[in-house]
Amino acid sequence: MTVDIRVIRAGQMYRYYLRETVVGDGRRPARTPLRVAQEQAGVPVGRWMGRGLAVLGLAPGEEVTEAQLRNLFGERGRHPYADRIEADRLAAGDSPKKAYRAGALGRRVTVTGVDFVFRPQPTIYLLWAFGDEEMRRVIEAAHERAIERVLEWIEDEVAVIRYGKDGIYRVRPPGGLVAARFRHYEARSGRPLLHDHLLLSVKGQRLDGKWGSVHTTALHENTVAASALYNELVAAEVCEALGLATEPRTVTLGRRPVMEIAGVPHELIRWTSRRSDQIAACLEELEHEYVTAVDDDGEPRFLPVVSERARAKLNAIAARKTRPPKQSARPLAQLRERWKASAILTSGVAADVITSLLEYARAAAAAIRARIAAVVDVALAAVDVTATVFVMNDGGRFHRRHLLAEARRHLALVLRGRRREPGLDDQVVAAAISTHCLDISEPKTVRGREAGYRLYTARWALSDLPARRRPPTPAPDPDRHPPTDPGEPAAPRPPGQDAGEWEIPRIPLQYDRAVLAGAVVREKLRTTTTAAVRGRAYDVVAHQQAAMPEQLLASPAAEPEHDDQDPGAGSPEAIDMTALRALRKSRTDVEALDLTADRLRNLQEVFAKAADDSLARARRRTNPDASTAHQVRRDDQQAHHPQDPGPHRGREAGH
Numbered sequence: 001m002t003v004d005i006r007v008i009r010a011g012q013m014y015r016y017y018l019r020e021t022v023v024g025d026g027r028r029p030a031r032t033p034l035r036v037a038q039e040q041a042g043v044p045v046g047r048w049m050g051r052g053l054a055v056l057g058l059a060p061g062e063e064v065t066e067a068q069l070r071n072l073f074g075e076r077g078r079h080p081y082a083d084r085i086e087a088d089r090l091a092a093g094d095s096p097k098k099a100y101r102a103g104a105l106g107r108r109v110t111v112t113g114v115d116f117v118f119r120p121q122p123t124i125y126l127l128w129a130f131g132d133e134e135m136r137r138v139i140e141a142a143h144e145r146a147i148e149r150v151l152e153w154i155e156d157e158v159a160v161i162r163y164g165k166d167g168i169y170r171v172r173p174p175g176g177l178v179a180a181r182f183r184h185y186e187a188r189s190g191r192p193l194l195h196d197h198l199l200l201s202v203k204g205q206r207l208d209g210k211w212g213s214v215h216t217t218a219l220h221e222n223t224v225a226a227s228a229l230y231n232e233l234v235a236a237e238v239c240e241a242l243g244l245a246t247e248p249r250t251v252t253l254g255r256r257p258v259m260e261i262a263g264v265p266h267e268l269i270r271w272t273s274r275r276s277d278q279i280a281a282c283l284e285e286l287e288h289e290y291v292t293a294v295d296d297d298g299e300p301r302f303l304p305v306v307s308e309r310a311r312a313k314l315n316a317i318a319a320r321k322t323r324p325p326k327q328s329a330r331p332l333a334q335l336r337e338r339w340k341a342s343a344i345l346t347s348g349v350a351a352d353v354i355t356s357l358l359e360y361a362r363a364a365a366a367a368i369r370a371r372i373a374a375v376v377d378v379a380l381a382a383v384d385v386t387a388t389v390f391v392m393n394d395g396g397r398f399h400r401r402h403l404l405a406e407a408r409r410h411l412a413l414v415l416r417g418r419r420r421e422p423g424l425d426d427q428v429v430a431a432a433i434s435t436h437c438l439d440i441s442e443p444k445t446v447r448g449r450e451a452g453y454r455l456y457t458a459r460w461a462l463s464d465l466p467a468r469r470r471p472p473t474p475a476p477d478p479d480r481h482p483p484t485d486p487g488e489p490a491a492p493r494p495p496g497q498d499a500g501e502w503e504i505p506r507i508p509l510q511y512d513r514a515v516l517a518g519a520v521v522r523e524k525l526r527t528t529t530t531a532a533v534r535g536r537a538y539d540v541v542a543h544q545q546a547a548m549p550e551q552l553l554a555s556p557a558a559e560p561e562h563d564d565q566d567p568g569a570g571s572p573e574a575i576d577m578t579a580l581r582a583l584r585k586s587r588t589d590v591e592a593l594d595l596t597a598d599r600l601r602n603l604q605e606v607f608a609k610a611a612d613d614s615l616a617r618a619r620r621r622t623n624p625d626a627s628t629a630h631q632v633r634r635d636d637q638q639a640h641h642p643q644d645p646g647p648h649r650g651r652e653a654g655h
Contacts, residue, residue, distance in 0.1 A: 051176025263364030
């Protein structure tokens with residue numbers, strides 16, 4: 001995810017934010033005013049955001065002062081101008097107790113806010129780090145607008161104020177919320193990482209004018225949907241402003257691909273992921289200790305395989321163990337010069353590519369936009385979204401927020417950096433719920449009767465979907481015995497093997513099964529109901545084009561002796577681009593394409609052949625000796641294709 005959430009509590013937690021977070025994650029010198037410390041750190045001042053500012057006498061974009069932060073987040077939820085209000089009431093003759101209450105926003109709370117951390121995809125902040133000043137301003141503006149849109153969505157659809165006995169009454173804050181935004185430029189490793197901390201206050205005003213507290217559980221529950229919305233918005237803003245496009249890239253095998261800016265070398269992402277590589281190496285050590293740990297009787301203490309939940313906990317431990325100390329902050333101009341010099345020397349990417357990164361990305365975008373039609377079929381999207389959510393949630397039960405997050409990911413995959421119509425994600429969710437979901441709610445509370453907390457499952461049976469693969473059973477290895485004494489260190493690694501080379505048994509991840517389930521459900525609907533005829537044509541043409549790697553879609557180059565051949569008289573294996581162009585223009589009536597069963601079958605055969613050819617080319621690239629029988633065309637080598645994934649596990653953790 002590109003949006004993280006953390007609770008802010010009055011006391012030590014707030015002092016940490018005031019000491020480090022507000023000054024660019026550096027170390028604020030003692031007794032140094034906030035504005036001076038921010039200037040020394042080279043980071044901009046904090047800015048206020050949110051529709052609830054007017055009630056508090058603040059304005060959007062106004063500078064955040066230390067006194068305002070202390071009152072709102074450090075003094076258990078007081079008015080940002082509580083000091084001035086209290087002084088005025090004392091001057092008017094009120095008692096100290098009454099004057100103090102005048103500066104309070106309802107009841108005192110321990111949890112005063114949440115910290116949302118927004119960071120764009122690595123390819124976006126790489127363009128921001130290596131581009132010129134104009135590109136930097138464009139990306140920062142897109143980043144800010146995406147944050148504003150996500151905050152508006154939280155205010156309108158997520159945030160609720162609970163009041164009454166046991167919080168029985170729940171209401172949206174009609175006046176909106178208040179947040180302070182602070183910008184940072186680098187990660188703990190010293191590599192570029194554009195990100196903003198949004199300190200969101202839990203205080204909100206109800207319709208009766210009284211102040212209450214926003215339910216933080218709802219904020220936690222919708223973080224994934226907020227992250228998907230931010231990813232979609234910031235990528236669309238950047239792509240539309242700079243003429244770019246996105247592509248899916250697999251970071252970790254078995255996990256969901258991430259949408260990145262096409263044309264940015266994957267080696268640059270690996271260059272920024274030094275921290276992730278450290279976590280990955282430590283995680284291998286922890287997983288080995290996990291599967292070899294025994295109790296006093298010599299019995300395994302844990303499961304013989306690493307489950308997905310155990311892997312997440314071990315990953316958090318690895319992040320803490322490898323967490324480096326924070327470095328002193330530097331001005332952005334100095335950081336950008338140092339980043340470019342370091343990337344040229346250590347990333348393995350040519351210097352002309354780094355200095356002309358925008359041109360390379362635009363060339364890749366032109367190739368993608370020429371071949372992929374940005375057509376969204378709501379009916380088909382509803383099938384994919386429901387199937388994925390159904391498989392990836394334990395027991396096949398889910399809420400609306402799960403469908404919403406997956407719908408936004410689906411739209412980002414299909415549109416490839418293009419802007420979408422407002423409310424299209426809600427249309428996909430509504431179609432999924434009405435057509436493919438079954439309401440299984442048994443509400444016992446008021447919250448359970450709300451639309452956001454209705455419990456759903458798919459209308460299909462689990463027997464209709466592919467069975468989950470059983471976790472591999474490790475074969476006994478005479479060279480790797482578990483320790484007999486729990487006080488002894490973990491078993492030594494086999495000779496000649498480094499960390500990451502052990503064959504640690506892991507439970508397969510669910511995303512691959514979810515993708516296969518979507519295909520199975522689409523095929524079943526296509527053959528059993530006439531309502532899916534409209535989605536059938538889109539499934540074969542547009543959706544497979546949007547989801548398939550670009551190297552599978554590159555049309556064959558014309559042979560020299562056939563240059564004078566009529567393009568319309570091609571071989572029967574050629575993909576009919578006329579249908580794609582008509583589909584791109586119509587965007588509505590795909591049935592007008594009149595795709596017959598023979599043409600659909602022909603298209604399926606073409607896609608299957610293209611996949612086989614791509615696999616053969618990949619094998620020849622990895623084994624040059626095997627390429628003597630068939631020379632790879634120059635056009636195949638120059639055709640745009642996604643960057644090869646590296647071993648890193650995503651963007652920087654624990655910045």
